[in-house]
Amino acid sequence: MIEELNALEKNRTWELVHLPEGKKAVSCKWIYTVKQNPEGKIERYKARLVARGYSQTYGIDYDETFAPVAKMSTVRILISCATNFGWPLHQLDVKNAFLHGDLHEEVYMEIPPGFSTPRTAGKVCRLRKSLYGLKQSPRAWFDRFRHAVCHMGYKQCNGDHTVFYRHAERRITILAVYVDDIIITGDDDIEILRLKKNLSKEFEVKDLGHLRYFLGIEIARSPKGIVLSQRKYVLDLLSDTGMLGCRAASTPIDQNHKLSAQSGEPVDRENYQRLVGRLLYLCHTRPDISYAVSVVSRYMHDPRSGHLDAVHHILRYLKGSPGKGLWFKKNGHLNVDGYSDADWASCLDDRRSTSGYCVFVGGNLVSWRSKKQSVVSRSTAEAEYRAMSLGLSEMLWVRNLLTELKVMRRGLVKVWCDNKSAINIANNPVQHDRTKHVEIDRFFIKEKLDEGIIELNYVSSGNQVADSLTKGLGVKECNLACNKMGMIDIYHPS
Incomplete structure (x- = not known):
């Protein structure tokens, strides 16, 4: 819990303020999960702070919620391309993906359970970044990711909005994202390394190597x-x-x-x-x-x-x-x-x-x-x-x-x-x-x-x-x- 809270503060997820009149603060809770590897063995335990988004009101503290995810047909198409052309398949995982999304709405949240102190009495958290459980979190994360990837010189595909591609001297690099899981393929090895490096600078990314286990x-x-x-x-x-x-x-x-x-x-x-x-x-x-x-x-x-x-x-x-x-x-x-x-x-x-x-x-x-x-x-x-x-x-x-x-x-x-x-x-x-x-x-x-x-x-x-x-x-x-x-x-x- 302390490690998760430190990560949230480091990311500047919120700031402590007094709750304005006429506003309400959503509650939150801690959820404990077990991360497993492909063999089904326990890899690590994780505590995650989740906002109770069901108490949000449409038009007041959230608007649009839809965020696209890669179609499984698209993933299979990319795998067929990689097979026929001999392309490599790389997989990346974004840590705490939803915490990277920027909030444009005015959202307030109660102090996380177990961390109230006399200094925080009467205050609430004014959220600057999205949090797990908020209704707009998936959309906020995808918008943040889309802007970052397009800024690296990639184009968003019209056939599937979760696919991004870049052509350079008859070579191509393709990226597909499913929430926080990323697949990269193509025949431009230098560009793939550059893309991984840029993504690591922009987000906290874990390189999982060649694609072996996906969803x-x-x-x-x-x-x-x-x-x-x-x-x-x-x-x-x-x-x-x-x-x-x-x-x-x-x-x-x-x-x-x-x-x-x-x-x-x-x-x-x-x-x-x-x-x-x-x-x-x-x-x-x-x-x-x-x-x-x-x-x-x-x-x-x-x-x-x-x-x-x-x-x-x-x-x-x-x-x-x-x-x-x-x-x-x-x-x-x-x-x-x-x-x-x-x-x-x-x-x-x-x-x-x-x-x-x-x-x-x-x-x-x-x-x-x-x-x-x-x-x-x-x-x-x-x-x-x-x-x-x-x-x-x-x-x-x-x-x-x-x-x-x-x-x-x-x-x-x-x-x-x-x-x-x-x-x-x-x-x-x-x-x-x-x-x-x-x-x-x-x-x-x-x-x-x-x-x-x-x-x-x-x-x-x-x-x-x-x-x-x-x-x-x-x-x-x-x-x-x-x-x-x-x-x-x-x-x-x-």
Whole structure:
């Protein structure tokens, strides 16, 4: 506590003043945390002073609160670039990140518990810097970081505002930030060293060396490529749910499941939501369970025993392959390819279809999604067309990001679909009566075709990579889908 308080005073976080009339001071408390290393061993104990931000009033002591964080798709795109170009991946950690943000609002806080003295009687802390717990702390920190990095000669990326880049003599340096975790990559080694040095001068930064553990994701690199996995996260999840000794399942969800809103008796909602929430985070490296998790997440407002059985089925599947993850290999290009698929009227509750897409950059899977469509589709072609539009939006974002970073050599995006009717509708210059209710998606795809940005191709259902994102598959098809998406288990005995 004393060490934390000294750091706050050194940072000139506050000044002691008398509380003005008509103002209120937020309370604060001490929170004690345990820092662990990637192996799960205790590294150090930490005491942190946290303001009780829930007592703040909008428009008086805080305004804007939103602060962007790097998308996991962006992180995977940078890892694919690093793999294909042989770039290094460095990781930095900013100590007490939120304490660096400058406050523009007038915020008062009570004296920290345990440190009141006769000298501080009747006084409060007028905050000059942001503090953990304040509603505007994330935004204040990101604004401070953005100004500092842009002052070093970097440009903020429009495709993802948490990415900063700098070109110098055909060399590039890229920085991505997720709250206080920073990833640096590029082919300019001298600039990377200069950036680290400048960041150390501006903030208290800890150099963690090469990227090995990021937001609970384990990164293993070899001359053949990079593997992302969450093995420790899976084992902790199985341990917490008491399923370490369960019998493993071959697929994440039954092939012909009939889940609906009335599947069984009601169960504990809070426990169900916590369990599904942990599975959602696991989808960052496990696209093979994305469809199953999207199905069980539909019933978080009113979970039933049948839904909980489906969640346990996912856990049994994870038991069989806890170390499986994404493999990024060197393919020598950064072409953008995407697969889109749909399962027509698959939801038994409202007969809406399920869309699925996956996007590859340089031959490596970087983005995917399994989502129930927002409207009812009247035909298979319509469902496939809506899925194509959803996937194309993601592919265009990936293309724009790579183009802005100037690392993409070809601008054409290839979209693969297994429905010839949907492809014919997109290529047909005449609008038919049967497609007038999907005209926005039709005009969107047609515009990109006319501009020569995209190319639609047919792929057979047997080679459709996005098939596992729209429906439950058999054992053989599930294993084949994992291979197509580039998933391997480096922990599996050979």
